[in-house]
Amino acid sequence: MxxxxxxxxxxxxxxxxxxxxxxxxxxxxxxxxxxxxxxxxxxxxxxxxxxxxxxxxxxxxxxxxxxxxxxxxxxxxxxxxxxxxxxxxxxxxxxxxxxxxxxxxxxxxxxxxKEETLARFDLVYIRTEQFRPLLSELGLPVKSIAFNNNPYTIWVKGTPRDLVKVKELLEAVDQLENAVFRGVEELVLDYQEFYAYAVEPDRLAQLARNAGIPLEKYVTIGNRLLVFDKQILAYWDEFHKVMQALDSIDARNSSIFPFQLKHIVARDAASRLASIGFSGVKTITFNFPEFSRELIVICPPQLESQVYTALAAIDTAPEKIKAPVISSTGEFARSELQAKRRLLAEMTSIPLSSMHISENISGDPDNPHHVLWAHETPDNIKLLQDLAESF
Known part of the structure; x- marks a missing residue:
C-alpha cells in the first residue's frame, strides 16, 4: 500500500x-x-x-x-x-x-x-495518552500512532467502518468534563457496558432516548452499548433495568414514551393501566415506584394514543378521605407520633397539615394511646401506612 x-x-x-x-x-x-x-x-x-x-x-x-x-x-x-x-x-x-x-x-x-486507511484525529479536551488505551481496551481492531510533540493528535489505521467507530468514541469522551488540568491527577475515563441481545445497540439507544433518557455520550461496538454519560453512570442500576426491559423482541417495533404523573404514583398507575387489559402494553417503573411519578410505556404503535388517553384519565386527583396511619401506646406515645409525623412529611410530598395526632383514646391517663391519622387521597394514605410500618 x-x-x-x-x-x-x-x-x-x-x-x-x-x-x-x-x-x-x-x-x-x-x-x-x-x-x-x-x-x-x-x-x-x-x-x-x-x-x-x-x-x-x-x-x-x-x-x-x-x-x-x-x-x-x-x-x-x-x-x-x-x-x-x-x-x-x-x-x-x-x-x-x-x-x-x-x-x-x-x-x-x-x-x-475493506482496505485499511490512516486517518488523523485531533483531540480538544483529553490527551492522546488517555484516549489511546481505550482503543485496545474496547477491542477496536485498529492500530494507533502518537507523537510526543503533539499530545492532542492521534493517527489511527483501520477500515472505514472501524475509523467511524473511533470517531464516535472520540466524540463520546473528548468532553470538557474529562479534561485534565495542570496540577490535577490523571483522569481515568469511566464507562459501563450493556450487552444487547434482542435489539441492535443503535436501535436500543434510540429507544432509550424515546423513553426520555438523556443518552448522548455512547458508542456501539458489536452487541455492546458503551455509555460514557456521567449522569447516567451515577444511576447505572436504574438505567440497566430500563435497558433490559427495552432489549426485548416486543420492543423492536413498539412505541415507547415516558409519562409524567401528577396526582398518583407510578406503582398505582401501572396497576390501574394493567387492569384495563390493553394487549401488548408494558410499563417500566423506577426504584421506589411508591414514590416515583414517572412511567415508561411500551406499547404497539396503534395503541399509543389510547394508552396515553387512558393514563391521563387514570391520573386524576381523587377525593380525600380520613384514615388512621399508625398508633402508639405509653408515656411517650405522643412524642413518638410527633417525630414520625415529621419524618413522614420529610420523606414524602405530603404536608404536615394533612397529618394529625388524636387525643388520648385509651381512657387511662397512666397508659395513653394516641393515633396518627391523615386527611389525604387513598393513594397517599396507603403510602403513609406502608412507610409507617417500615419504621
Missing part, C-alpha cells in the same frame, strides 16, 4: 458551520417538510459530503481523490440529493448501517472499502 493511500483524507459528519467556512460558496436550507435544497459552486467534494452526512444522519467516507464540484438541487430528500450528486460524478456508494462508503463502482466492487 503506497504512502498516498495512507494519507488519503476521510470525510465525516462535521458541524455545519465548519462546512460553510471550508466551502465559502455553499448554501443549504431544509424546509419544514423535510425536503432539502443545496447550491454549491466550485466547492470541495469533501465539504459537500459533510453537509449531506449531517442531513442524512450518516457517516460518509470518500475513497477517491477529492475534486471541486458545482451542483444544485431543490426540494428533494437528502438521500436523493446525495444520489444525484454521485451520479453527476460517476460515483456510487455502499451502505453498512449508518456508514456510507463513496467511490467508483470498480473500487467498491473490489472491496476497496
Amino acid at each position: 503506497n504512502q498516498g493511500r495512507f494519507t488519503k483524507p476521510l470525510v465525516f459528519s462535521v458541524l455545519l458551520v465548519c462546512v460553510l467556512l471550508f466551502s465559502g460558496t455553499m448554501r443549504e436550507a431544509q424546509a419544514a417538510s423535510g425536503q432539502f435544497s443545496l447550491d454549491v459552486r466550485n466547492a470541495d467534494l469533501r465539504d459537500v459530503l459533510s453537509a449531506l452526512a449531517i442531513q442524512t444522519g450518516t457517516n460518509i467516507v470518500l475513497v477517491e481523490e477529492p475534486v471541486n464540484v458545482t451542483f444544485s438541487v431543490q426540494n428533494v430528500p437528502p438521500m436523493r440529493a446525495l444520489e444525484l450528486l454521485l451520479q453527476t460524478l460517476g460515483l456510487s456508494y455502499v451502505r453498512e448501517g449508518n456508514l456510507l462508503i463513496v467511490g467508483s463502482e470498480e473500487k467498491l466492487q473490489a472491496g476497496y472499502d
